[in-house]
Every structure is written in structure tokens, then in C-alpha cells.
Amino acid sequence: MQARRRHARHCRLVVAALIIVTTLLFLTGDAPGVFIDAPTRNLLVPPRRLPLSLGAVREATRxxxxxxxxxxxxxxxxxxxxxxxxxxxxxxxxxxxxxxxxxxxxxxxxxxxxxxxxxxxxxxxxxxxxxxxxxxxxxxxxxxxxxxxxAMMVRWSGRLVYDSVVLDGGDVLVFAKGVNPRQGVNRPASDVRCVYYRGGSADDVVASLPAATSAQQVFRCPPPTVDHPPAMLRVTLGLAGEEEAIPSVATYSPPARGASHKRRHKICACTMVRDVGKFLREWVSYHAAVGVERFILYDNGSEDDLSEQVRRLTAEGLDVTTLAWPWPKTQEAGFSHSAAVHREACEWMAFIDVDEFIFSPEWAASGSPSRSMLRSIVGVEAEVGQVSLGCVDFGPSGRSSHPAEGVTQGYTCRRRAVERHKSVVRVEAVDRSLVNSVHHFALREGKRSEWSRRARVNHYKFQAWEEFRVKFRRRVSAYVPDWTSRLNLQSKDRTPGLGFDPVQPPGWASKFCDLNDTLLRDVTRRWRRFES
Incomplete structure (x- = not known):
């Protein structure tokens, strides 16, 4: 019996030693056949097990x-x-x-x-x-x-490195789904390597470098150090304990030298959109009047007249930019992208949806709008990195169709309770991980959030049924189940009394109505008369 115990103890010690050695090899980049740093060690994985992303794209013309x-x-x-x-x-x-x-x-x-x-x-x-x-x-x-x-097609349903961007200063953000699939549970950056390669074969690897951050679908990587870099490289991620890299359609190009920035805007607004053309003018015109200087739209596959609406607004002198962002259910990643790439262009960024309007009851008596209105909301101390605003949700207000005069004019009955919040973020205060919940960002050390007692967000969430039922197609957040999913049934992101199918509940037009609130409707009508 004693001999068996000594043998078992010996086996456990051997296994523990192997685990420690393997971990040290990974951290130093010397794990044989898995990760490489030196050009002489140019195999990412054994040739017989090429990952799809490397093996499928072998010719530059594909x-x-x-x-x-x-x-x-x-x-x-x-x-x-x-x-x-x-x-x-x-x-x-x-x-x-x-x-x-x-x-x-x-x-x-x-x-x-x-x-x-x-x-x-x-x-x-x-x-x-x-x-x-x-x-x-x-x-x-x-x-x-x-x-x-x-090339063979890759499936979005699996793990995939889908995009990357080079930031000012040289860091590379790599966007990948499936590595951190649960909200709030992120794989350590020490488990992740950033792999740059020339073409479709494993012996074309240029560099394998440790990731600096790992949060949600965003991974911050150092750039490859290559004396004469090609015009384009591929980039993917390798994970500790796995032989194969993650399939990838992402590319890396060295940053352009001497890129200049236009003037910095005080307040910008960023949103992710799909088929919101008929709502856009009201949202842009209102927020431009109260202080937003630039609008950044991440287009998530619109099929309506969004581009025409943007063209008309820009022709009128409004600064509206549309960026194609075709990746499904990646709102957090899109906002991370925006906070990173617009750091030099925007001092503050309001992350709000097109059915959300920032409003202060203090403005109700004003005779005309002013850009100083929003500036007063972000006129805070230097250590404040974001200002959070409570959301009040408006209901259908008795309507059965979209109000032609606009959502602020047609929906005037709302719930009493404040359920959610949105934030106006000081972009340079955002944490390097870029982690966010859509509603707010994590901030770097020394910065704090502040709750605004002066302003709120009017959220025209529960609109006429013909508009609301469109939400059943797909939610945009990576971590919020679709309306048709039977997960997280108690989540505040779900609508009370709504099932899993786009079937109008009885009495929908009169739901979510605790009190009449016409403040924003009345003040915008007054402003329009003033402008006329």
C-alpha cells in the first residue's frame, strides 16, 4: 500500500512538472511546433494539420x-x-x-x-x-x-478572426469571435498569441507575438517587426494549448507614414445602424442643434435608403460618416473600434442608438437650441472619464403606425422607472482593453464615471408594432440573446409580456404608459417655429 502511495505521489509530481515546463515554454514563445518568434522557427502548426484559414487561401488572387x-x-x-x-x-x-x-x-x-x-x-x-x-x-x-x-468558405457560427485595424502608435486591434464567448469572462492575454503570416501556408509566418489585452472580441497586439514588410499580411490568433490557429479573414497592412488628422471635435456621436433611414434625419438634426459636431454610423447591413439620407444630410453641411460593419451581433466590438480609431478626432463620444435622444428638462424653457447645451453636460472635472445618463422608455402611445412627424413628436407616453443608462465617454479615458457593455466603457486608472443629474436619454423603445417587430430579426449585441431565444428570460433587455415570436400582444398600443411626457416634443416644436 505504501509503495502504491509513493508511486502515485511520484506521478503527480511528474505531471505537475510537465505542466510548469509547458507553461514556461508558452510564455517565452519556445513551445516546439506551436508558437514562433524567430524567423528560423517558421512552423505555426505541423503541416498535416494546417488550419482552414491558412490552408484555404493560398493564392493572392482569391x-x-x-x-x-x-x-x-x-x-x-x-x-x-x-x-x-x-x-x-x-x-x-x-x-x-x-x-x-x-x-x-x-x-x-x-x-x-x-x-x-x-x-x-x-x-x-x-x-x-x-x-x-x-x-x-x-x-x-x-x-x-x-x-x-x-477559397473555401468559413462559417460565422464557429470561431473566427474577422477584422483588424492599426492604431496611431502602431498597436494592432484584432477582432475575433468565439475566444471569449461569455460576457465578463475573458481569456488571459498571456494565453493569446498574435500571428502574422504572408499567405496561405504555415511556413509563411512572419511573427508570433504575445497579445497585450484580451477582452470580449477585441485583442490588442504589437505590430510585426519586419525590415521590409509586404503591402499586406494576414493576421490570426493562436491560443495556449491548441495546435491550430483560429480561422481568419483578417489582414494587416503597415500604417501609412505621415498621416495627418483633421481638427478635433468636442462632441461626436456613434451608433450601429441597420435600415434606419427614415429615422436618421430627426436624430441627426436634433443632436447637431444641441452640440454634436460629428456623427459616425456603423452600418450593420442596411438595405434601405440610408446612404441617400446620409448624402442629403452631408449636402446640408452636417458631418455624417458611414462605416461598413457587416459582422452580425458585434455591437460591443464595433464600439471598441470606434473608441480606438477616433481617439484623436473626438474628445467626447456619445454612444447612443438612433431611437435615443439626449435631453435635459432644463432646456424645456429655451427659445432656441444651442451647441452649448451638450457641452454643459460634459463640462466636468478632468478625472471624469464618462458621464452616464439614465434612460426613460417611451411606449407606443396609442399609435398603430410610424408617426410621420417623427418619434419625438408621436410618442409621448412613457414608463416611470429608469431601467437603463447610456454614456457620453471621454475617448482618451477609455481603458486599453476597450471593454464595454454598450451602455458604458471601462476606464483607465485614475478616471471615474459620473452620473448626470441634469440630463437623461429619451428612449423611444416600444414603438408602433410594425416598427418594433423588426427587432425580432436579430439583436446587435454579442452578449444579448435574440428575441426568439429562450435564454436569460429575466433579463431587462427583454420586453415584459412579449413572447418569442413576432406576434403582436393584445393591447400593445396602450402598453408601457405610466405618465405623459411632452417636454421634448414641445421644446422641439418651439425651436422649429424659431428657426422658421
Whole structure:
């Protein structure tokens, strides 16, 4: 018996020693066959187990494709590839085709993007390959790609490195889903390596460097140190204890030298949008009048007239920028991207939705709007990194259709309680991890949040049913279940009395009405008369 115990103790000591040695090898970058730092150690993984992201994109002429939910395909051309802006078609293996919708150029990579539906016949040809973009007038049969011509499609449902951006100062933000799938539970940065490689094979790895931060879907990485870097590299992530890197469609390009910044704005507003064209003018015009100088829209796949509405607003002298952000359920990552890349352009950033209006009851007696109104809300001490505003939720107010005069005019009955909050953030105060809950950001050491007692957010959340039911398509937050999901049933993000299907509950038009509140409606009417 004593001999068995001594043997078991010896085995435990050996296992513990192996774990310690393996951990030290990982932290120093010397784990054989897994991570590399020196050019002479150029295998990321054994050749027989190439990850899809490295093995599938071997030729520089190929595009990347991601299979999104509901059989939607996102196609990414290589930088500087010739794009067909209008009347394009996605042609799949076997000749099946569907219209391609142009998303324009992605903000970080400069890659031109399209989306198209994957036709039923194309779903029978597995494994799935990226479609080819063709002019709509060309017969699809004559341009049908062959099996070996195009890269294999990656699935959004799995883990994926989907984007990256180079920041001022050289740091690289890498965006990846599936590494930190639970809100508030983040893998240590010491478990993550940032892997830069030239093409589609493992022996083209340029550098494997330790990540500086790991939070939600955002990973801060050092740039690769290469004497003569190519115009473009691929970038992915490697995780401790795993041989294969994460599949990736992300690219890295060295930062342009001597890039200059335009003037810095005092207050900007950032939001993620989809099909909000008819709401945009009211939201932009109001916030521009009270002090927002620049508007940044992350377009999450709009199919309405959003671009035309933006064109009209900019023609009137308003500063409205649209950035294509096609990734589903990545609102937190999009806001992290915005806080990082607009650090030099904006002093303060209001992260609010298009159905949310910042308002102070103190403005109710004013005869005209002024840009000093919002400036007074952020006129705080230097250590205050963000100002949080309570949200009051307005209901349908008896309406059965969208009010043509605008949401601030048509919805005037609201709930009494303050359920949520939104924040105006001092961008330079945001923590390096960029972690956020959509409602607020984590702040760097020495900065604090402050609750505003002067202002609030009017949230026109529960609108007429024909508008509200659109929310059933998909939520934008990575960590909030969709309306059709039976998870987190007690969450405040769910609507009381609402089921899991887009079926109008009885009495919807009169719900969420504890008190009449016409303050914002009345003051904006007065301002319009003044302007007239």
C-alpha cells in the first residue's frame, strides 16, 4: 500500500512538472511546433494539420467568403482588387447565382465587400467555396467557378478572426469571435498569441507575438517587426494549448507614414445602424442643434435608403460618416473600434442608438437650441472619464403606425422607472482593453464615471408594432440573446409580456404608459417655429 502511495505521489509530481515546463515554454514563445518568434522557427502548426484559414487561401488572387446566419454570404475582395459597384452577381459552384449587394469598402482593411444569398442548389455542393463576383449581364453558366479555383468558405457560427485595424502608435486591434464567448469572462492575454503570416501556408509566418489585452472580441497586439514588410499580411490568433490557429479573414497592412488628422471635435456621436433611414434625419438634426459636431454610423447591413439620407444630410453641411460593419451581433466590438480609431478626432463620444435622444428638462424653457447645451453636460472635472445618463422608455402611445412627424413628436407616453443608462465617454479615458457593455466603457486608472443629474436619454423603445417587430430579426449585441431565444428570460433587455415570436400582444398600443411626457416634443416644436 505504501509503495502504491509513493508511486502515485511520484506521478503527480511528474505531471505537475510537465505542466510548469509547458507553461514556461508558452510564455517565452519556445513551445516546439506551436508558437514562433524567430524567423528560423517558421512552423505555426505541423503541416498535416494546417488550419482552414491558412490552408484555404493560398493564392493572392482569391477572395474570402464568410457564411453568415440565414444563408447569407459575405464576400471580401483583396485590397486593390477591381470591384463591380453596381449590378453584380455572386456565382457559386455549379452555376447557381444570386444578386450581389455592394457594401463598399471596409474601414480597416480597405477590402471591397458584398453580400448575397446562397441559393438552394449551391448548398448541395460541399464543402462550400467562395462565390465569384460577375457583372449581372454575364451568363452565370460561363463563369461558374471550378472546385479548385476559389477559397473555401468559413462559417460565422464557429470561431473566427474577422477584422483588424492599426492604431496611431502602431498597436494592432484584432477582432475575433468565439475566444471569449461569455460576457465578463475573458481569456488571459498571456494565453493569446498574435500571428502574422504572408499567405496561405504555415511556413509563411512572419511573427508570433504575445497579445497585450484580451477582452470580449477585441485583442490588442504589437505590430510585426519586419525590415521590409509586404503591402499586406494576414493576421490570426493562436491560443495556449491548441495546435491550430483560429480561422481568419483578417489582414494587416503597415500604417501609412505621415498621416495627418483633421481638427478635433468636442462632441461626436456613434451608433450601429441597420435600415434606419427614415429615422436618421430627426436624430441627426436634433443632436447637431444641441452640440454634436460629428456623427459616425456603423452600418450593420442596411438595405434601405440610408446612404441617400446620409448624402442629403452631408449636402446640408452636417458631418455624417458611414462605416461598413457587416459582422452580425458585434455591437460591443464595433464600439471598441470606434473608441480606438477616433481617439484623436473626438474628445467626447456619445454612444447612443438612433431611437435615443439626449435631453435635459432644463432646456424645456429655451427659445432656441444651442451647441452649448451638450457641452454643459460634459463640462466636468478632468478625472471624469464618462458621464452616464439614465434612460426613460417611451411606449407606443396609442399609435398603430410610424408617426410621420417623427418619434419625438408621436410618442409621448412613457414608463416611470429608469431601467437603463447610456454614456457620453471621454475617448482618451477609455481603458486599453476597450471593454464595454454598450451602455458604458471601462476606464483607465485614475478616471471615474459620473452620473448626470441634469440630463437623461429619451428612449423611444416600444414603438408602433410594425416598427418594433423588426427587432425580432436579430439583436446587435454579442452578449444579448435574440428575441426568439429562450435564454436569460429575466433579463431587462427583454420586453415584459412579449413572447418569442413576432406576434403582436393584445393591447400593445396602450402598453408601457405610466405618465405623459411632452417636454421634448414641445421644446422641439418651439425651436422649429424659431428657426422658421
Amino acid at each position: 477572395a474570402d467568403a464568410v457564411l453568415l446566419p440565414d444563408w447569407e454570404v459575405l464576400l471580401l475582395l483583396r485590397p486593390n482588387a477591381t470591384a463591380i459597384a453596381h449590378n453584380a452577381t455572386c456565382v457559386f459552384r455549379g452555376g447557381a447565382s444570386s444578386p450581389a449587394r455592394s457594401l463598399g469598402t471596409l474601414p480597416s482593411s480597405g477590402r471591397y465587400a458584398y453580400t448575397c444569398a446562397m441559393p438552394e442548389p449551391a448548398r448541395r455542393h460541399q464543402p462550400f467555396h467562395a462565390p465569384r463576383i460577375s457583372p449581372a449581364a454575364v451568363d452565370a453558366v460561363h463563369v461558374s467557378p471550378q472546385h479548385g479555383e476559389l
